[in-house]
Amino acid sequence: MNELPVSLADVQEAAKRIAGAVVRTPCLKSDTLSRIVGADVWVKFENLQYTASFKERGALNTLLQLTPDKRKRGVIAMSAGNHAQGVAYHAGRLGIPATIVMPSFTPNVKVKHTRDYGARIVLHGDTLAEAGAEAHRLAAAEHLVFVHPYDDPRIIAGQGTAALEMLQDAPEIDTLVVPVGGGGLISGCAVAARGLKPDIRVIGVEAAGYAAMRQLLAGEPVTVGGDTIAEGIAVRDIGRVPLAIARALLDRVLAVDEVTIERAIALLLEIEKTVAEGAGAAGLAALLAHPQVFAGRKVGLLVSGGNIDTRLLASILLRGLVRDGRIVRLRLTISDLPGQLARVAGLIGKAGGNIVDVQHQRLFGGVAAKSTELDVTVETRDRPHVRELVAALESEGFRVRVLPDAEG
Incomplete structure (x- = not known):
């Protein structure tokens, strides 16, 4: 050790x-x-x-050990977001100017928060390594103290x-x-x-x-x-x-x-x-x-x-809800007659499902002229509940298919 x-x-x-x-x-x-x-x-x-x-922990421990001259010159860091915010926040608290170089893919929430802490933001590069190279270039050009995120x-x-x-x-x-x-x-x-x-x-x-x-x-x-x-x-x-x-x-x-x-x-x-x-x-x-x-x-x-x-x-x-079977899409073939949609909705509701979206398909998919395909997105309790819904609909004569994206 x-x-x-x-x-x-x-x-x-x-x-x-x-x-x-x-x-x-x-x-x-x-x-x-x-x-x-x-x-x-x-x-x-x-x-x-x-x-x-x-990231605040390491950033603050480092900033507190800078000499007065280095604090005055200011610090620069490269980060995908969290190190940036830790450095920016504590540098701002301590009155140390901070520049942060962030890769272009950094989530907007991290860019915004870092800027809100008072740091100058530079978006550069498609990787952390490219952002780091730019940060080192700026550090040399502007005599800034480089605060590495981990090394x-x-x-x-x-x-x-x-x-x-x-x-x-x-x-x-x-x-x-x-x-x-x-x-x-x-x-x-x-x-x-x-x-x-x-x-x-x-x-x-x-x-x-x-x-x-x-x-x-x-x-x-x-x-x-x-x-x-x-x-x-x-x-x-x-x-x-x-x-x-x-x-x-x-x-x-x-x-x-x-x-x-x-x-x-x-x-x-x-x-x-x-x-x-x-x-x-x-x-x-x-x-x-x-x-x-x-x-x-x-x-x-x-x-x-x-x-x-x-x-x-x-x-x-x-x-996650889709993977767990708690949101599922069912495709039914129904007769294109008045009241069929209400009948389907009633059966799903009686079985404890909650319909969140419905789409009719009359023109595409190869269904007969007097039929229509109905895609119903339903909120359920779990996968066994999905099987109960399908059984309830099939028992009333509907052909039902669970669409693949809900089968995990």
């Missing part, structure tokens, strides 16, 4: 340094999530920070304070599950957790398309790319310092797919009544995707952030 670039003492000093200026977020046991995944689960709600992300011992020590708090609030935790982007959070948490409990397991989680840490630890070439709703951990270049710590302290890194991340976002909202962005829900996604790894364990789950575009969140929730 002493040979690593960040020590437990560094994390403990960071905790003292930032105390009172960041939220000591709750770490609570979730009986419902525990039942679903087959493990005892505690949730650390870092999405309840003022900027809705753990800095001060940042790492600050992020590790989240794990200190988790183990203070729930000392029985024996497995820590942490999202992995550039590696700053998991390396800091690993230093803190293994420093306090040498036998604790530390497991990282990456989006399947951006499994750079897993590939590096396995000695494989790094190949990443593609769209992901977990843009906060869509990182190609793992930091040199985090990687050194990860090699020493991590047990393993798991990958999770997009559908499982969507399911985790929906579960956190439905069960814990908390909003998580894709990266923030990655830990729960790992428990859903790899239950055998966590069976019977006492798991600390870090919800790292809650900055998600509201339109995307709405889409994820609706897609």
Whole structure:
């Protein structure tokens, strides 16, 4: 531990340094999530920070250690959003000018919030690496202090304070599950957790398309790319310092797919009544995707952030309802006669379904001239309820087909 670039003492000093200026977020046991995944689960709600992300911890720990001259010159950072907001918010509080370079794909909500904290925003590049190159160029040209989002011992020590708090609030935790982007959070948490409990397991989680840490630890070439709703951990270049710590302290890194991340976002909202962005829900996604790894364990789950575009969140929730069979599209062939639509609606209502949309199809699809196809979108309780609705309609002579997009 002493040979690593960040020590437990560094994390403990960071905790003292930032105390009172960041939220000591709750770490609570979730009986419902525990039942679903087959493990005892505690949730650390870092999405309840003022900027809705753990990134404040490392940003503030770094800013507080700048010399007066560096504070006066101002700072610059590259970020897909959460580091940007953490730096911008605390730089504004401390009177330090801040410039943030953000990739062009950064969600609008993160751009707006960062600008609202008083930072100068530069949108540049299609990847975090391209944004980073521009940030370094501006730093050199304008003599600004570069605040790296993860490859800095001060940042790492600050992020590790989240794990200190988790183990203070729930000392029985024996497995820590942490999202992995550039590696700053998991390396800091690993230093803190293994420093306090040498036998604790530390497991990282990456989006399947951006499994750079897993590939590096396995000695494989790094190949990443593609769209992901977990843009906060869509990182190609793992930091040199985090990687050194990860090699020493991590047990393993798991990958999770997009559908499982969507399911985790929906579960956190439905069960814990908390909003998580894709990266923030990655830990729960790992428990859903790899239950055998966590069976019977006492798991600390870090919800790292809650900055998600509201339109995307709405889409994820609706897609989840469709996958669960709670919104279904039924296609019926009915006689093109008065009263048939009312008859269908009556049967669905009697069976407990709630119609949310209806579309007639008379001209296309090859139906007979005296028939029509009727697409009915129905809100249901679950998949067994869908089967009850279909049976009720078929018993009255209607031909019914559940459209494929509702069959998971």
